[in-house]
Amino acid sequence: MGTRATVAIREPSLGPVFGTKGGAAGGGRAQVLPMEEINLHFTGDIHAVTAANNLIAAILDAHVFHGNELRIDTTRVMLPRCEDMNDRELRNIVVGLGGPKHGVPREDGFIITAASEVMAILCLAEGIADLKERLARAVVAFDREEKPVTVRDLYVHGAAAVLLRDALMPNLVQTIEGTPAIVHGGPFANIAHGTNTILADRLALGTSEVVVTEAGFGSDLGAEKFVDLVYRSSGIAPAAAVLVASVRALKHHGGARRKDLTVENLAALEAGFANLDAHLGILQTLGLPAVVAVNRFASDTDREIDSVLGHCEDRGAPAAAHTFHADGGEGGDELARAVHDAATRGDATVRPVYRDQDPFEEKVAKVATGIYGAGEVKYDAAALEDLERLRSAGLGDLPVCIAKTQLSLSDDESLRGAPKGWTLEVRGVRPSAGAGFLVVLAGDIVRMPLF
């Protein structure tokens, strides 16, 4: 377990990255991409996901407009439109206004493409046939008898799959030192399942001794989801986990104010170890040997770095500071060796948090209390209604993908460190039958961010 080439991809300060888009299907296309292109449209995969998702949505509404043979209940449409933009204004909208020629009025909303089920499907698909089949069984709505309506019923899974044909091919790039890296798929780990495509992992596994892949945000989000969703779906078992830490983040969790994070503060740092320890505990629960990677910033002092490394030693966790972002491969030799050791030692015994047959509430409770440190789980009335409908539709037993803030181990971004005894508040449950899980909306999370 670790990061999907995070350093190279997500840090614009790194400077130019050159990569090659791996030829597929005999095409042999090759691109040299400056860094900005990864941060802008890259190979257009996210736009393709947007297009596939919105095609399904448009066909659904066209079906309703042209007589609604499937008797879709337009107050229970489950597939929101999406776009790759932070656009708060589109979260809750009314569409189809303007009179008889312009559609059928209903409530809808946009989510960010990274949170769409089509993105999740792209990332979990084992190939084009599986992609198409997963699209086909995605639930887009309920009908007036509360039965699920799928993409297959709309007969648009083929067209949607065609729109994703290229996007399904992993993208090979290289770092400025020439190290190959695959950048493919973009679900966020707070509002979605947060990991790379399975095809990219398989491609990397077939060509490398060790593959380092990203599971987004903290171990509560990315690591839990990798184990409970990706490993459960694909059988790809991580051999170890790289836990990324920084002095600044630990001081934040130890109570320091944002503007003071660049000032040495050993007391706050030590207070923040509770957060680091909680993440180490989560990885232990998941059965993954951990290596702590300390991102070293210019403002960090030696005493601070030593304090973190010393704490890890006390906890028995291998750890190393690194400066990959400033010095390239040279900057992380020790870390790389530690990760290689952990990944090849064979100590991992991957343990999903819950079993397939656990009832929905038990699945959620096990993640909430066993991973997040919650005291209990509370369901809003709307969530209970969602759940009942999903159960009637035979979808109640799917694994759970909990959407919650990444700023705290809890569902409340103001709680720092390692909060205990708090209540996870569940406000809604959405089907992702094609991806193969239920999305559980917790706390204040919304699936469309904002500027």
Place this chain on the structure above:
Amino acid sequence: MGTRATVAIREPSLGPVFGTKGGAAGGGRAQVLPMEEINLHFTGDIHAVTAANNLIAAILDAHVFHGNELRIDTTRVMLPRCEDMNDRELRNIVVGLGGPKHGVPREDGFIITAASEVMAILCLAEGIADLKERLARAVVAFDREEKPVTVRDLYVHGAAAVLLRDALMPNLVQTIEGTPAIVHGGPFANIAHGTNTILADRLALGTSEVVVTEAGFGSDLGAEKFVDLVYRSSGIAPAAAVLVASVRALKHHGGARRKDLTVENLAALEAGFANLDAHLGILQTLGLPAVVAVNRFASDTDREIDSVLGHCEDRGAPAAAHTFHADGGEGGDELARAVHDAATRGDATVRPVYRDQDPFEEKVAKVATGIYGAGEVKYDAAALEDLERLRSAGLGDLPVCIAKTQLSLSDDESLRGAPKGWTLEVRGVRPSAGAGFLVVLAGDIVRMPLF
């Protein structure tokens, strides 16, 4: 005047087309694209336009949400969101619902990306600096004092230009015979200005003796708009026009029923010549020598083809039937020669339909009566209000880009042949200050198509 490599690009039945995306900025990137990619996401230019447009829209709403310092009147927002999808349901929507955290309620709508001002700007820009400047002056809304608010006021023109950086580079592809073709930009000629990018034209003009570029749909739309908008903006003057005709279309305009179009019907064909003649007349009015290209279909009979060619000869217009789509270059030798002759003979004297200083109503009237054959122009009250506001904002004198159906010379798709004496009904006027024209909505036209 002619077509932007239409045959190669828009006919999926043509079979595989291989092309090369021209290297820019030293990158030297090259792609071999199967035909489907042109019809799917291609190089992602349209998605980039969507992203740039929707970034501006999202920033506008975020500005309003965060206190609305510019005092934007949210009932007078001029920049709709867009997507590259036929989605009737998004034509008229209410956004920003859901309470205080989720935006500010207002009416909005999506148009198809091809009809967006950002697409027009991309196609008319002379380079990246001009692109950015045109984006900056695009009018996104009016404020509470009815003054225009621009993209520059929102300070998002730079970011939008960055999103369009790659899209601005022309895309070079080749036909299956190896002929180079540039495919770049996608405004529709019915709901937008309908022509290729100026950068693509300049690139082609710098490397070829004769450039054939598409001006979409009939001469009433594409040709008039090329002359009045593209030529006026860029100074690129066409040397001749290729008027594409088909036996089937002429029989349709002569009154034949759709299901009978494959049956020989000389009477209907001759009745349809009125439409052909009207187009020849329009090209004459615009000062462009015309060559008639007769697309030959398998169901056309020799007598029908001969009848069309004979009619053209009577009219003094060079004409040739061709089978490019079935036989490649071989299929159109005679046509190619005729176009080359016309283009190099130097007979053109390009004549815009109206002058810059003509009042708005006169501009519209000259196009309506002089090109379309209308008897008069009628303005709905909403259109008059739009116009008054645009005039107060100092935008009343821009050239006009009339959006109307492509299925008739009139604004009513049920009128075939060469209708006369009808009334052009203007229902709205929208600013495209960055593109440099006013969009005039006529008849039933909507800028978001449907399934």
Place this chain on the structure above:
Amino acid sequence: MGTRATVAIREPSLGPVFGTKGGAAGGGRAQVLPMEEINLHFTGDIHAVTAANNLIAAILDAHVFHGNELRIDTTRVMLPRCEDMNDRELRNIVVGLGGPKHGVPREDGFIITAASEVMAILCLAEGIADLKERLARAVVAFDREEKPVTVRDLYVHGAAAVLLRDALMPNLVQTIEGTPAIVHGGPFANIAHGTNTILADRLALGTSEVVVTEAGFGSDLGAEKFVDLVYRSSGIAPAAAVLVASVRALKHHGGARRKDLTVENLAALEAGFANLDAHLGILQTLGLPAVVAVNRFASDTDREIDSVLGHCEDRGAPAAAHTFHADGGEGGDELARAVHDAATRGDATVRPVYRDQDPFEEKVAKVATGIYGAGEVKYDAAALEDLERLRSAGLGDLPVCIAKTQLSLSDDESLRGAPKGWTLEVRGVRPSAGAGFLVVLAGDIVRMPLF
């Protein structure tokens, strides 16, 4: 023709009015009402109309919600909700939001109760049975096959009639001098048909020698509508018309500014005679002998009053100034005698403006040109679509009730005096099948006023 006890009812400056609500149905109820009660809720008739209208609307939506057996097209609902309040915010709304339990989303709007078809029905009904039958045939929507759906189809005409049972009884009040007056029904003459109930007229005609009834606003509105709608429906033929004029209004129509209306200005007054003459012409066209009643204000000078009376004499129209509002019956002896003479002389030959069998456009054109002084009539596309649907439903031949501004003889409130050659702009047509006419929306008129 004249005013429905206007002086007593509509002028709060008159001071207390005491009246008696006439006992009906054996009840013998009697109320002494201070003036304010007439201006506030009075006997609640308007509230009853609101309740009956909104009951029908609620039942329509409940029908749709519970399966929509009638296949109502919710984008073509013809019966708006109403309230007796100036509430701009409710003109255009979206209802039925909030999810599956809370209705079916659709566009709707409120109009002011005075403009509702139920109000028109109350005013035109000949009794409780006729009221119920008219309610039953009111068209509330079109179904998906574009056939009309009526209140009878919803089976709610009986319940709506019960809500109107008391409201149907005329209300008898008295002036401070003890003169009986009937106050009953409240359609405005600009946005509705503008006259008293027929039952009130019949009650008065059965008990008095001469009945003076109000037809609201100018002769272009109230008088035309009385003749073309009330007389056509009831056969009640006016014997004469009282044309109410004032020096201030004439100076306004002669070009004086609002703030200068209390200053003597004979030139403006004379310029304003064109408006008075136009009204006299209208009454002549309608076949009604006219008496001009000059409302005398404190700021009017003798020279101004004399000028008006002199002008009337020149025109051959009997005229008298009066001060009813200040002096009671004493203040208008001469006027009363003139009206009595005109009403009993038998000179009237009532002439409707159009015939039942005239096509819709001819009906509108005859009123527009023959009464209002328009040059022509123009239809917006929306109005033409409305008309086509109404014709398909067999409702195209009903008389027309044109809704337009009361501030000008034209449909544009800025045109004073007697404008000629302008164009009446028709923007919509609404069925009032129960009332027995089509409402024609002209110019900027909206049926929900504002604060």
Place this chain on the structure above:
Amino acid sequence: MGTRATVAIREPSLGPVFGTKGGAAGGGRAQVLPMEEINLHFTGDIHAVTAANNLIAAILDAHVFHGNELRIDTTRVMLPRCEDMNDRELRNIVVGLGGPKHGVPREDGFIITAASEVMAILCLAEGIADLKERLARAVVAFDREEKPVTVRDLYVHGAAAVLLRDALMPNLVQTIEGTPAIVHGGPFANIAHGTNTILADRLALGTSEVVVTEAGFGSDLGAEKFVDLVYRSSGIAPAAAVLVASVRALKHHGGARRKDLTVENLAALEAGFANLDAHLGILQTLGLPAVVAVNRFASDTDREIDSVLGHCEDRGAPAAAHTFHADGGEGGDELARAVHDAATRGDATVRPVYRDQDPFEEKVAKVATGIYGAGEVKYDAAALEDLERLRSAGLGDLPVCIAKTQLSLSDDESLRGAPKGWTLEVRGVRPSAGAGFLVVLAGDIVRMPLF
């Protein structure tokens, strides 16, 4: 405690009731009203409340439209529009659509007039001055700094009070036996505070030895609210409570099916005594001596009636069956005597459930557990946000008016008998600062009923 002349007013089967509307302001108006008028518009009081409420709403939106000097946050408007109609479709709406002339878009909703704060104010006002003052301090919205905006800020409390001037006067009617009864005010006890006007009570108390007034629905709703809201506000302390029971309702609470309620079933009846006992316990908690009034239906058997009376005797509660509805005063002689005894014995010690200074959550918890029998109280996130805003506005300490279903002692209508250990779910809190309490929305309750 008892019923506000329920028998006479709410039972249409009773036959004609004749009453007299008490003369006020020297007018001496008198009406003889048939029974139906009470059930239809009666004296129009509810329509007046509707008008006053909607006037405030219209003025609020007009204020926003005309520049919004008060900086009202239109996403936090607290005063919904209302109408006296069951209209599900109006629960959640978007208003102000249609462009710049037609208002400012925002989310709104209608509630039924009985649930409006204006209705509560009318019922709690001690006179016209207090009415006006309470209207003035009603909170209609929050501004952009989250400060409360009141009716006084809009300067419309005077106009609203004028609209309620007549409605404030109690309505005196009489039963068919000539017994005077006052019918005045109409809040429902489930979605509002549920009791008669205080003015009516004072009028009755000033003219009678014993006043029987209604507190709607069960003792959990009407009785608790009378003690905690009406007694707290007015000081009017009940001397005793009449608990209305019926064999049918008890069998329902004992588990019998609806269609079997007319069949003798002593087992179900006895099982249902748990519900009766719970109500007796509530009245004891409130400090009110109880008399059980058993409404005798034709289908009740003697054994059933005897069983109920016997149970009451065992519990030490005076009880009597009656047939007022069939036999008039004769039918309830024993009951009347029992009520008189209880009311005049002086045993009452009225005990509010909570103290003014109890924090909000404690007030709710005391009612939920002490009166309803809940195990705990749960707050949805939305409710917590509401509460925080109300506290910031200084409104957090007001008494609480809990809106919940009347079909169960719990907030879940499916729980019969005397459920224990369930959780009261709070979903929202609304200010009624003019009425002097906070409305707490519990369970599935909505304040606009449906057909």
